[in-house]
Amino acid sequence: MNSGVNDQDTQRKHAFDAIIDAKDVEHALKLICELYPIGHCTYHLAQTMASEQNVDSPFVRTTYPSDWVARYLLKDYVKIDPILKEGMLRALPYAWSEIEPDEEAIELLVDFQSHGLGAGGYSIPITDKVGRRALFSLNSKAGENSWDEIIDQYKEDWIELGQVLHKKAIKELYGDVDPAPTLSPRELETLHWTALGKDYKDIAMILDVSEHTIRTYMRTARLKLNCSSMTQAVAKASKLRLINP
Amino acid sequence: MFLTVQAHEYHKYPTLLKQMFKLRKRVFSDQLNWDVPVKGDIEKDAYDGLNPVYLMWCNDEKTKLYGVVRLMPTTGPTLLYDVFRNTFPDVVSFEAPGIWEGTRMCIDQELLAKDHPEIEPGYAFSMLLLALCEVAIKHGIHTMVSNYEPQMKRVYRRTGIEVNELGRSSEYGKYPVCCSTFEVSNQVLEKMRKKLGVSAPIYQVALPKRSIADYVLEAA
Known part of the structure; x- marks a missing residue:
């Protein structure tokens, strides 16, 4: 009777193994796209704080197609992106449907859609003990009709994966300086x-x-x-x- | 109604936030004698500056605050981690994305007695806990860590919550303060609803009139 649950458990374990083993954030994101019913995903570590002056630009990795990434950079959308703007302030994970876009953002959204990207999304704010902020966002497939159900089914996995990605990003940025973890x-x-x-x-x-x-x-x-x-x-x-x- | 207020919308609820800081001063400093930072008639600490989530119980007009609890992810800096770390090393381990801490939970008993004389204080506290459980489930939180004065245990039990005490600290002031975890799940939620005689959800995520998908689909 529990076989369904066990199947999902096994599947989940395999997915996590692969993602944890991925050689960097970029590869991990690609894997997440293959392993979950989503279109794209992005990890964005915020412009780092004064305490870490060796990095002065955000660390971003994404699976979005290069034409959209180019467009995003060209139009400097990072300044008006409503997902990102709120994501760095929010603490609880949120569906993109909870966001009220302002005038500026609507242009971005229309543009986003014209690149064939899905309308649904889910973002997970990440905060670590040092106070660094990051955002892990998952974007639905274009034309996805059951996005809310997909969120409910996978959100706990994604929330944990956000942490996995964050650790990977910190490692990519700062090298393997994290010694063995402190266990209580x-x-x-x-x-x-x-x-x-x-x-x-x-x-x-x-x-x-x-x-x-x-x-x-x-x-x-x-x-x-x-x-x-x-x-x-x-x-x-x-x-x-x-x-x- | 119950609503979550996060940093991107603090500016929308200045009245409720002000009432909250005043209420916390009355409850934690005046009544419980906790060693909390007070300035004038408000209590506000460093963690309020770290963009926490406030779960608020207020009237439908969002002008009167009946109760509140502050929520922060344990992956980030948290009060309980900092306060209990030395006394109870176990707390150090409660650090994962699905584990959140709830602090400064309180009810405005005077205001509630005035506006809702039918709700007794213990029950009010239970309702806030129920709302907290719903908020947690909605956002993928499976465990809450919380601190409270020992006599509150009774209320938790009456609400159908099993608390796992991690330890007590006397660093708060006169009396010891407990630090406990409790599980959040649909089973726990059902049990709480049954105990409290509540059949429908009391918390709902606020949605805008027009969502992102509306704009995107319209453009399609």
């Missing part, structure tokens, strides 16, 4: 018991906390280690000598 004692304990073959129910009992809390530790530990499964996370944590099961 509870996350380490969870990894330790997982390595010994315990599932979240067992661990919840051992550590005397709720099952949901353990699943949350598993998720955060997995994400910090940039892995798509707990098995992988345990292997990586062992390799990094974070745990010694």
Whole structure:
């Protein structure tokens, strides 16, 4: 009965593996386009702040066709792009249908459409601990009729992928300076018991906390280690000598 | 009505925002004695400057504020991370895109008693939690981290929420403050609705009169 769910889980795991392994943001975006029912996607790291003067221009990668990218640059649309303008201020993910375009933006939208691009979109604002802001946007296929359903089905994946892309972008910009992630004692304990073959129910009992809390530790530990499964996370944590099961 | 106010629309709700900062001063400084930054009759901290989301409960005219909670993604700088990090190292781990923190949750009991005498304060708090649950589900949030005074646990339980306490901090002032997580899911939502006797959604994302798709399709 759960086979549908498992299928989506397996599919999701494969998708995440491939995207995490992609050699850079550009390749990751291409993969996301292949793996999800979308037209295009874009990752945009905002003009960086004063604290990082070595980068003074935004970092943008996109799968949009080159003629649209050229047009966007030529017309300096970045200044009036309503998705971007609001995206750098908003914190919650949003469907493009929530945005009220102003006069200036309408011209851009008409132009956008004339390039054969889809009318639907979904954008995920990203903030990191240093306060850097980025936006991960997904654009529907042209003529897509069930965009709202697609959003509902995949938004949680996309929200996590936003984080994956962000890490990749930071790595592309700053190199491999991020050392092994800082895992909390509870996350380490969870990894330790997982390595010994315990599932979240067992661990919840051992550590005397709720099952949901353990699943949350598993998720955060997995994400910090940039892995798509707990098995992988345990292997990586062992390799990094974070745990010694 | 319940509405989310984000940085791109702060300018649309100056009255509600002002009421919020005043309410927070009355609740957290005057009543609870929390060690929060107060200037005159308002309470505002550094995190208010980081473009948080405010979930507001207000009248339909959006002129009177009944309650509010502040939301921030745990991937960014957050109050609970900063405050609880030293006391409870576990909190450090709550850092993922689907985990958000809710802080400064409060209700204007006086105003509510005046405008809605039929709603008792505990129930009002529960309704705000229900709205929070709906907002979270709508935006792909699966876990909330929150702080509150210990006696609030009762309200959470009555609302149908299971809290997982991570720890307590005395850095807030006179009394300890709890830091907990709770799960957000459709099951939790159903349970809350049942407990509170609510059958329909109480929060809706505001949509413009004409959307981007309307303009794009019109041009097609």
